[in-house]
Amino acid sequence: MPGPNPVVLVIEDDPPMRRFLRTSLRSQGFQVYEADTGNRGIIEAGLRRPEVVVLDLGLPDRDGVEVVKALREWTLLPIIVLSARSTEEHKIEALDAGADDYLTKPFGIGELLARIRVALRRSAGVTVNVPDEGGAGGGLRIDLLRRTVAVGEREIRLPPTEYRLLAALARHAGKVLTHRQLLLEVWGPSHVEDCHYLRIYMSQLRQKLETDPAKPEYLITESGVGYRLKV
DSSP: OOOOOOEEEEEOSOHHHHHHHHHHHHHTTOEEEEESSHHHHHHHHHHHOOSEEEEOSOOSSSOHHHHHHHHHTTOOOOEEEEESOOSHHHHHHHHHHTOSEEEESSOOHHHHHHHHHHHHHHHHOOOEEEOOTTSSSOOEEEETTTTEEEETTEEEOOOHHHHHHHHHHHHTTTSOEEHHHHHHHHHOGGGTTOHHHHHHHHHHHHHHHOSSTTSOSSEEEETTTEEEEOO
16 A cells, blocks of 8 residues: 655745635645745744745745745755746846745646656655564665555555654665654754654554564664664
């Protein structure tokens, strides 16, 4: 069964455009959250943890390029600019600030959907396979593109937060991620001190994925530092 539907955050001040994007994206299975100002968009990005941001540059409170820079201070999530500004200078400015793609209004919804799919594929990376050394569980498989998780032949359904935590570790498989890095990536900048979140959700993941949660084979604790996914 597929994992959670991808989350898209739309930062756009024009109500008809937001309505059009909301309807179009939801019809394709995306979860959609919205913000009508740059400041609200930054807050929503931290709260909602989207997989993709669709961003207008002409916002009422701050320029969209400033929003790109603010997001890039703490996240690498794909940002697709959707703007009426069509000059090469504007495109270069947005891309240099950290945007991943730039689409000029008016646009076709088919092209936007294609660019969102490309952004998701790029951020997903490859399938991660972790062998089971004991041979009892059959190994852990994380398909970041299809958003599925399996232990042996058994598919595991994960709630969104647990999936985001596992996906963050999978994207950096074999590397230690600090508590702060994981809190930023999964919960956002307002929760970088909430290490108890990590302990709770890591325990829940181990209960679902490990043969013996007290002696984890996949989700390894690096004492005093963070966690890593063993490969």
